[in-house]
Amino acid sequence: MTLSAPRHDTARAVAEELASARAPRPAGNDFLVRLGEDRVTADDLRRLVRAETASAAGELSAYAAMAVRYPHPVFPALLDMAYRAVPRIAACARATGLDADRLARPPTRFSAYAYPAYLSWLALNAGRAGIGAAIYADLDGYYADGLLVAEGLRASGAKVPGELVDYYSAPVPDGLCEGSLSLLQEGLDAGDDAADALRLGRMMQKSLDGFWRSALPE
Amino acid sequence: MPESGSDRASAAELVTELARLRGAEPLRNPMLELARNGLVTVHHLRRVVLVEDMYHRAELAAYGLLLARFPHSPADVLLLDVARTVQGARGRLASVARSLGITLGAATPTATALRRDVAAHGFCGFVSWLAVNGGQSAMALALYSEPDGIYYGGGAAIVHELRGRGQDVPDDFAEYYTGVPSEEQNDRALEVVQNGLDSGESPSAALDAGRLCDQYMALLWTTAAFAGKGER
Incomplete structure (x- = not known):
């Protein structure tokens, strides 16, 4: 690295830029906006749970594919996170009245794939810095939105299953943000481009916005 | 198709059903709409080429993984064939780009903006998702x-509209955009679909993948249509 290197050439600086680039809440998240207006329906919740199911399945295979390309300890930890989410999402599915048949059939709306599709693309094409930045953006953005969703569901006038509130109340599992930043730093140290990593992190933020939007009526 | 109706469907029936869905619930082609209104400029044509270039790169990585997952006949032959088709198309697309006054891979403002655009990038994600998660029948x-x-119908309609208007x-x-799909490749794709179904894969999952592919492919025409003012 030269003295004139741009200041976002460290993982922490990329993370800070990602945080400041993120659209403000609730405005940037259509689901939160609708929840704030108390207009989220039982169908919206079922669509959200189906999108979560497809996402968890996509995460398991994408993290595994990433682990094959880059042996970094963050991937087993991410796999563990996704694996543990599966039965909790299944409990949400039962509580929202989704039958096993509908749940087994993945969502057919293409917007529900914004997140798992982008994650799969990262797994096959991105370098360590890009994957690290995108996963950091995912963990940082999704869990923060999850807490706001849990709060909104609790405050909502409609009867919302406790399983869903519990699911979204969970914080980021310990060490994962640090792990993704360590992967990002490892990539930068090996010569990955920081601006490109930032771009891939920004696209993750937009993909997540698409994920939340996919729960709402078209 | 009702969820239970496709449980025992053959490959040929799935193709027919997909075509029926395409007719019954047509997807918009904003680029064609723009062409019909006489509003297509060279900037839109450049966007088509730049987005397709992004698709090609993602496709090659995806087909590589699919070949690793399905290294047996008839899927292997199909995947190698499709990868070769894409590789050949890349060379031709590069010369189309030059005719439009751009170079593929150059960091122009438009190319950079498209690389940040989740809609322009959408199909790249889908084909990767399919490569990691899809069964043989779904991918084929x-x-x-x-x-x-x-893809083929949309491109040809746009070219005919533009040429018909004397543009x-x-x-x-x-x-390039009035090319037709290879019948041989399609026959082989059908074989692979059937091979997957015969090994117990779900016809409805394959049908869903086919329909999703249409929706993601349609984003080519959607993102190409939105050229900003002063775009170069």
């Missing part, structure tokens, strides 16, 4: 291309 049904489908379209752009 998605690879089955109708001459009047979203200036470079010959190699017109030639």
Whole structure:
């Protein structure tokens, strides 16, 4: 690295830029906006749970594919996170009245794939810095939105299953943000481009916005 | 198709059902709409080429993984064949780009903006998702291309509309986007779909993948249509 290197050439600086680039809440998240207006329906919740199911399945295979390309300890930890989410999402599915048949059939709306599709693309094409930045953006953005969703569901006038509130109340599992930043730093140290990593992190933020939007009526 | 209706469907029936869905619930082609209104400029044509270039790169990585997952006949032959088709198309697309006054891979403002655009990037994600998660029948049904489908049909309709209106379209752009799918490749894709179904894969999952592929492919025409003011 030269003295004139741009200041976002460290993982922490990329993370800070990602945080400041993120659209403000609730405005940037259509689901939160609708929840704030108390207009989220039982169908919206079922669509959200189906999108979560497809996402968890996509995460398991994408993290595994990433682990094959880059042996970094963050991937087993991410796999563990996704694996543990599966039965909790299944409990949400039962509580929202989704039958096993509908749940087994993945969502057919293409917007529900914004997140798992982008994650799969990262797994096959991105370098360590890009994957690290995108996963950091995912963990940082999704869990923060999850807490706001849990709060909104609790405050909502409609009867919302406790399983869903519990699911979204969970914080980021310990060490994962640090792990993704360590992967990002490892990539930068090996010569990955920081601006490109930032771009891939920004696209993750937009993909997540698409994920939340996919729960709402078209 | 009702969820239970496709449980025992054959590959050919899935292709028919997909074509029926395409007719019953047509997807918008904003680029064609723009062409019909006489509003297509060289900037839109450049966007088509730049987005397709992004698709090609993602496709090659995806087919590589699919070949690793399905290294047996008839899927292996199909995947190698499709990868070769894409590789050949890349060379022709590069010369189409030059005819439009751009270079593929150059960091122009438009190319950079498209690389940040989640809609322009959408199909790249889908084809990767399919490569990691899809079964043989799902991926092969998605690879089955109708001459009047979203990609081939959409491109040809745009070229015909532009040429019919007397608009200036470079010959190699017109030639590239009025190409037709290979019948041999389609026959092989059908074989692979059937092979997957015979091994117990779900026909409805394959059908869903085919329909999703249409929706993601349609984003080519959607993102190409939105050229900003002063775009270069």
